[in-house]
Amino acid sequence: VYSVSYYRPAPGHREQLEKALSEAPGANDTSAGNVLMQHLEGGPWTFLTIARYNSWDDFATGEKNSVAQTTKKDSPWSRMRDHTDFHTDTLTDRISP
Numbered sequence: 001v002y003s004v005s006y007y008r009p010a011p012g013h014r015e016q017l018e019k020a021l022s023e024a025p026g027a028n029d030t031s032a033g034n035v036l037m038q039h040l041e042g043g044p045w046t047f048l049t050i051a052r053y054n055s056w057d058d059f060a061t062g063e064k065n066s067v068a069q070t071t072k073k074d075s076p077w078s079r080m081r082d083h084t085d086f087h088t089d090t091l092t093d094r095i096s097p
Contacts (some may be wrong), residue, residue, distance in 0.1 A: 001093050002054040006045040012058075014046065017083040021047055026069075026076065030062035043060035045086070059091075 009017040018023055021036050031051040038062040053059040 001091065003049075003051045003053070003059070004090045004092065005051075006086075007047040007049070007084055007087050008045050009047075010083055010085040013083040013085075017080070018047065019084060020076065020080045021068035022048045023047060023076065028062070030057070030058040030065070056093075061087050063080055 007017060007021065018036075018038070025031055025034065030053060032054050033052040035050045037048040037050075039048065053062065066077065070077050072078060
């Protein structure tokens, strides 16, 4: 299972968003690997992240673990929102073994 996310930084917040996206996953994160890519030649997005999960259960557990963090003022989720102008996620699964 893969979560593909696109981000566009808020004006003047490119470095802060890149730093937030580059941070190591938290202790409750259930992803099995993460990749950060950067679009350099203009376009509607600047950063693309791919998070891999070993199963749908791992993905669901990670989402459940992160819900409590969204209400905390200084959580990674809250800090990322301060630096993001646009964000979208797409979930996908491997088709063949």
